[in-house]
Amino acid sequence: MPEVFSVDVRGVRRLGKLFSAVRSGHECVAWSDDRDVAKRGISFAQFEQDVAALVAYFAVGDNAGKKWALYCEDSYQFLVGLMAMLHSDITPVLPMNIQPGVVDTLTRRVDGFVSDVKLLSDSVVLLPLSSDQVLSPKIVEALRRAADFSERMIEIYTSGSTGEPEVIVKKIGQFEEEVITLENCWGRGLGTAATVATVSHQHIYGLLFRLLWPACTGRTFFSRRFEFPEDMAVAIKQFSGCKSQSVVIVSSPAHLKRVSDNAGLTGVGDIAPVTFSSGGPLAFDANMQYQLITGSRVTEVFGSSETGGVGFRVIPHGSSEIDNNLRWVPFEGVELSLVDGLLRVKSKHCVAVDDWFQMGDKVEFLDDGLFLLRGRADRIAKVEEKRVSLSGVEVLLLKHDWLSDVKVVVLEGRRQCLGVVACLSSEGGKALELQNKRAVVNVLREHLASVFEPVVLPRKWRFVSAMPINAQGKTVVSDLCLLFDKVDIENDQ
DSSP: OOEEOOOSTTOOOOGGGTTTEEOOTTOEEEEOTTSOGGGOEEEHHHHHHHHHHHHHHHHHTTOTTOEEEEEOSSHHHHHHHHHHHHHTTOEEEEOSOOOHHHHHHHHTTOSOEEESSOOSSSSEEESSOOTTOOOOHHHHHHHTSOOOOTTOEEEEEEOOTTSSOEEEEEEHHHHHHHHHHHIIIIIHHHTTOEEEESSOTTSHHHIIIIIIHHHHHTOOEEEEEOSSHHHHHHHHHHHHHHHOOOEEEEEOHHHHTTOOTTSSOTTGGGTOOEEEEESSOOOHHHHHHHHHHHOOEEEEEEEETTTEEEEEEEOOTTOOSSGGGSOBEEOTTOEEEEETTEEEEEOTTSSSTTSOEEEEEEEEEOTTSOEEEEEEOSSEEEETTEEEEHHHHHHHHHTSTTEEEEEEEEEOSSSOEEEEEEEEOHHHHHHHHHSOHHHHHHHHHHHHTTTSOGGGSOOEEEEOSSOOOOTTSOOOHHHHHTTSOHHHHHTOO
16 A cells, blocks of 8 residues: 655655655646746646656666766656666666866766766756656556665765765665765755755755755745846746745855845745755854845755765854854754864765774864854865865876976965966977967967866966975965956956
């Protein structure tokens, strides 16, 4: 007998049981801007149909036990792909982006791609599939049988510290356990609020908060990612007017700090009382300004792809920027310790389930069990809340014939960006003589664009005859930063 899907907002349905529950076929799973106003809600019945169609496709090719890459711009199509892969015994592989270099690398490691955008690969299943496909009753029946995916793996590519993309492998059960943690922590307060986001589901924060959490608790999620606050404001108000529901915003510091009085989100806290932020600490002033404009309370989440959520904090509007207001609360079930001032984490959400995972964050523990973040100790930086390896940028640049030495630094101005200090090779020197600096920089940026997303590409470049060194013969970051015009950085938009 099918199980009844719990209407209790604290209930979490594991992924293997989404279709085994008795749910109304008219229940809204996702809200899509790609449809006309009368049909924007994607029903549970349509969701089941779409997943079954992709399962049928996989069954023809005998894909059980294989790996397929999954990249979608649309969150609903991504969820269709994810669920179909799990029900077809396929390991999902999530690329960090679809830059040509990333796709080329993955082509040699996976058996195919599922996407809603055209990719430069011969093995791509383009979503959505044809809606007129006649499905076998056996496929739908199999889909509705409860399954246990907890031991199944999912591979997520992220920026590594060695210059090569790093593959993080986690069990589906770890994501499900983290969803349970989130629901226990905040579910009652959110009620039936729909999720609207500025962040991608291709990364762990977006995957959990934007997609898996609402999907596993029966809440609606917006299928589109909103890059601009003006577009989000319009969508939120249209949704609330149509469905009479509140929303929860899932965002990043880079997006929140750009919200201004004319962004259309003034007073949106009446509809969106809660905003989640992760990807790096949100600057105190930006936090206060966002809350003043929107009236939405910011809940910051601290963690990493490897550890999952580690802790959270809520700084009330009107607070002072003192340590007492900047403290982080560890999530339930997360153990913390310090080694040489750096944070170690142990939890069931962490890649090292039964062992400690060493993070690169400097932390100060407080007597009440809370903690303060005191900066990063490694060479992974967050630019526009995108994780990027400074070493990785350097390694790729040094593969170009025009450069003989390279250092990459993070420059702080009105917006954070990367700066490159480079020594030209003889070929690079000739190129600079024959062309000009802008032309040389454009070639080098294009070289980086084969792997890195446009938003993280270096914006400032300095060519030097030799790297500056100190009395110990070392190149110091502060000396490199002095090579850049501070006024130029401050005025950079």
